[in-house]
Amino acid sequence: MRYETKNSLRPILASLMVAGAALAFTGCTTTPHTANQETAAEQREVIRNGYDRALSRLYAAAPESRELVQKAKGVLIFPSVIGASFIVGGEYGKGELRVNGQHAGYYSTGGGSIGFQGGAQSRATILLFMTQQALDDFRNSQGWTLGVDAKVAVADIGANGRIDTNTAKEPVIGFVLNNVGLAAGISLQGDRIQKIDL
The missing domain is CATH 1.20.5 (Single alpha-helices involved in coiled-coils or other helix-helix interfaces)
Structure with missing residues (x-):
């Protein structure tokens, strides 16, 4: 019994x-999610300001990145990708694509993860399209998944702050910035990017 x-x-x-x-x-x-409470104009302003700040932080952390950005056919920046997880988690952020320094669209990114990561984290993701073909493929897609629709080489930064030369030759180069600076060992595979109206 x-x-x-x-x-x-x-x-x-x-x-x-x-x-x-x-x-x-x-x-x-x-976490406070104010995007729904902000007007579209306010959201665009937040993204634009965040874009410029993320670039400044990137240049400070890896001075060589400035030359790559100048050579890039397009630069897509998600200034604040918020991720939170407990066993199973996800992330979301909005960003802007600029071509020749000019606005070329707003995009959202989202992804999922599995693991004991507990707590909310924020990062900035910067993608450089180094060839016209890579940029065209991205812009012509209806939804773009990193690692599926294109390989993204997350920049490997040495102790001297120099960017790995092999990385610099890839068609799409990614940088990830956290609160401390450039994040190492981060995978962007599986993140999905879609164009949004804002």
């Missing part, structure tokens, strides 16, 4: 554990 009671409690305990995990996940991902 005692054995049966123990077995009957297992489903209840399992349900309580799942509910606890869900509550923890909610707590980790609850």
Whole structure:
């Protein structure tokens, strides 16, 4: 009889554990989301200002990146990609594409991840389209997934701040900035990018 009671409690305990995990996940991902409360003009202004700040931070962290940006056919920057996870998580951000220094569209990015990463994190993602073909392929797509529709070489920065020469030859180069500076060992594979009206 005692054995049966123990077995009957297992489903209840399992349900309580799942509910606890869900509550923890909610707590980790609850951050003020003001995008829905801002007007489209305000959102565009935030993105434009964030774009310029992200470029300045990139140049400070890796001076050689300035030359790559100047050579790029297009530069897409997501100034603030917010990610939060507890076991299973996701991320989302809005950004701007500029071609020859001129506005060429707004985009959203989203991705998912699995792992014990707990807590909310923010990063800036910068993508440089180094060839016209890479830029055209991106702009003509209905939705672009990194690692599927195109390989993105996340820049490898040495201790001296120099960019790996092999990386600099790739058609699409990515940089990831966190609160400290350039982030190492970050994968952008699986992130999906879509054009949005803003």
